[in-house]
Amino acid sequence: MYTALRLQQRMRQELRRGELEITVVTPDPYMTYQPFLPEAAAGNISPRHVVVPLRRVLRQCRILIGEVRTIDHAARTATVTTLATREKGAPDERITYDELVLAPGSVSRTLPIPGLADHGIGFKTVEEAIGLRNHVLEQLDIASSTRDPAVRDAALTFVFVGGGYAGVEALAELEDMASYAVRHYHNVTREDMKWVLVEATDRILPEVGPELGRYTVTQLRRRNIQVLLETRLESCADRVAVLSDGQRFPTRTVVWTAGVKPHPLVAATGLPLTGRGRLRCTAELTVDGVEHVWAAGDAAAVPDLTAGRPGAECVPNAQHAVRQARVLADNLVHSLRGEPLETYAHKYAGSVASLGLHKGVAQVYGRRLKGYPAWFMHRVYHLSRVPTVNRKARVLAEWTLAGLFKREIVSLGSLEHPRAEFELAAGGKHPDDPKGSS
Template sequence: MALIRNSTLRPRILIVGGGYLGLTTARLLLKQLGRGEATVTVVDPNPYMTYQPFLPEVAAGSIEPRHAVVPLRRNLPGAEVITGKVTSIKHADRSAVIEPETGEAFELDYDHIVLAAGSVARTLPIPGLEEEAIGLKRIEEAVALRDHVLSRVAEASLVEDDEERRRLLTIVFVGGGFAGIEGLAELEDMVRDAIAQYDTLTQSDVRFVLVEGMARVMPEVGEAQARWVVEDLRRRGVDVYLETFLQDCTDKHVKLSNGEEFDADTIVWTAGVKANPVLIDSDLPIDERGRLTVRADLQVEDENGVVEGAWGAGDNAAVPDLTGGGVGGFCVPNAQHAVRQAPVLAANVLKALRGGTDFQQYFHKTIGSVAGLGLYQGVSQIGDFEARGVLAWLMHRGYHGAAIPTLDRKKRVFANWIISAILGRDLTPLKDLDVPRKNFVEAAQSKPAPKKEKAS
């Protein structure tokens, strides 16, 4: 393993994670740092930040995939951006081991470390889940889900066997939080449009199933709004099973805790998240859920007090909710908190770098929630104000269209929406994205045509 030490006298701020929190924190630091005052290094497995609230619309074809991501290098001029993984952290030595996308792993020294690695899907040891299901946490998953489902619609249009057609067009979402509800509703809306293009298919051929272990969906909104969402989904033909668990999906044969069994070609897992496991291989303190333990000023804290030079926020940290409204006393892992934690994090790191000690505390009372449920359908709750239908859908698009970082991406997203409103949704699947050389290899392996003998 190569060893890289600081090559300049400038202190290094190492930001682990280039998601919303990492990107925004880095941008604010770069804007406020003096010339030569510090080096900002951002490490992420991807060269871009994914705006996760747009993944359901990417899966439904309403937003071009590249427009839901923000390239890191283009938007962090002056920063050192490394595409790779942080595999271990030794904060006692102020060093981290980084495994780049290509090349040999190396050790990088730092003066301050910011843990903004986000979260990953929280899975359970359910038979068949790892082999058959797909998540909805990454842009690649959203694109693959869209192309897979549209390809199954096309395949089903040529199938004469009713049972096989039903299997191809049965889509199951496990998890009734925001990601699951928005993903299912957007995909259902897209599939209904796609089915209308085939004379051999009817709307009754499609089956959408939502499986949720709790007695309600979307805990971020009130009971009345959650009940309306369930009623709206059922009105659209979705089978909603509450207080029900997925027990098995081996070979895509779904078994539910309510005793129902059926075959489904598409199984989407959106049943919660957990802190990025990068924290496990470190000497930084984590709680029983694998989250970094931090104070309200976003400094890492262990049983002995503040861990100097270590900071954390976002989904991978247990950030105290000073409003008292958070589950278990902590901020819920969502974009609303990440948006507002970044300025506090950047300000406090900058103050610490300059020798200050009077740090800001993060305090934010959740203003509400907005969700899109397909074209012209949505639900929102802002304080005591509740909206449903078109108004809530407009609020959802307005909020997230403004929240995605960079003016460039805002313009592209709004342009997507305008073009789709005029020309309609693009329902063309792209094939073989995971095997782009397939046709070339087949052509190379094909036998040449036999030579014709000349007539004597």
């Protein structure tokens, strides 16, 4: 989105009409601002305000909702499965291009753990974030309405796997939300809930440094959250989380945030890849050794010229991706005009992480912040980075209202099956009833 937006701006400012035609192929008609997913899951921000509608911001681009299946760069064509071809079972659409920009991002990196595919919950999309919020609130309802101690214990046990940003922020925000929600339950207390963070390495939040990582562990444990370091999830079959240290947690909630990997599309392009499956790129954001192909973001292995050591690559995060997009767009225009290309170089500015309402950690340009100052920095930084003035204003308004009124603790899990009630009324089969209803 940022690459197309930059090209669109240059079209308006300096390019001739018709000199550039931009086609954006994307499976969703919006871009998700992922740093806000934990707050969306906690109900601090409305889900529709953490996404940016592409048709609104990319007015001079052709938006094609679909998925690229194959790329034949020798013929300069891409095969795309669109909504229309999928609905009708028609042949995939073939589109031609002169210049190709690959920015498919990343997907969750999973492991062949028994039960993970059946019971695990991801945390990469806004749909997963809202689904997780509904799921957590539903577990409180289950625990409140049963007298079976085993069912109640499993419903109130929440296991998060992965101690990076996504895992720590999601756990902290949801624990904060659930602790507030149980005030309205007559037979469920905060002490009844069990929150577990499982991390395979010896520390969490490595981006903020070891000192703030240890501080985060201390703060989470003070909230009665179990932080298990150097521990792995061995199985979650039969709704029992089995850990490498021998502990077993009957649970209905296993959230998987243990890293990401490049989108599978890059492996199907036939373009040069690194050992980790990312596109091998130059500092000018071209794909190494291939003309007319560009890449940026999580799926691109871009040399980090500020690291001071050979072979260093930019870490796959939004801080680099947004800046790479601008350089990529400018270089694409330079290439069309036969001008020298710019090199991408950005010194890492730091990291911020929220640990729930009024709690956080931050390391910005070498300075470490904790507690409320870090939480405030987290909000200010991401508010400045979320695209469009419209989204900034809406997020700020929601934060202001959240400070004046109580949290919303309503679960709308039925949204996942909007036709269930009608199908049941029409004599059909309820989605949660394998035998159907009479």
